[in-house]
Amino acid sequence: MSKLSDADAEQYETQHWIEVALDCELVSMQERDLIVTAYENINQKLNAMMSKATLFCKIAKK
Numbered sequence: 001m002s003k004l005s006d007a008d009a010e011q012y013e014t015q016h017w018i019e020v021a022l023d024c025e026l027v028s029m030q031e032r033d034l035i036v037t038a039y040e041n042i043n044q045k046l047n048a049m050m051s052k053a054t055l056f057c058k059i060a061k062k
Contacts (some may be wrong), residue, residue: 001053008046011039 014048015036022032 001050004046004050004053008043008050009044011046015039 018027018032018035021027022029025034029043
C-alpha cells in the first residue's frame, strides 16, 4: 500500500512539473494535454489498486 501511495504522489509531482514546463514554454499545450491525460489514467489505476489492495496484497505471517 505504501508503494502505491508513493507512486500516486510521484505522478502528482510529475503533473506539477509538466505545468511548469508549459509555463516556461518547454512543452506545447498539446504535449501537456497528452502527458496529463496519461497521468490521469495512471492516477485512476493507482487509486483502484489502493481501494482493492486487500485483493492482491498478502500480509506476511510472522
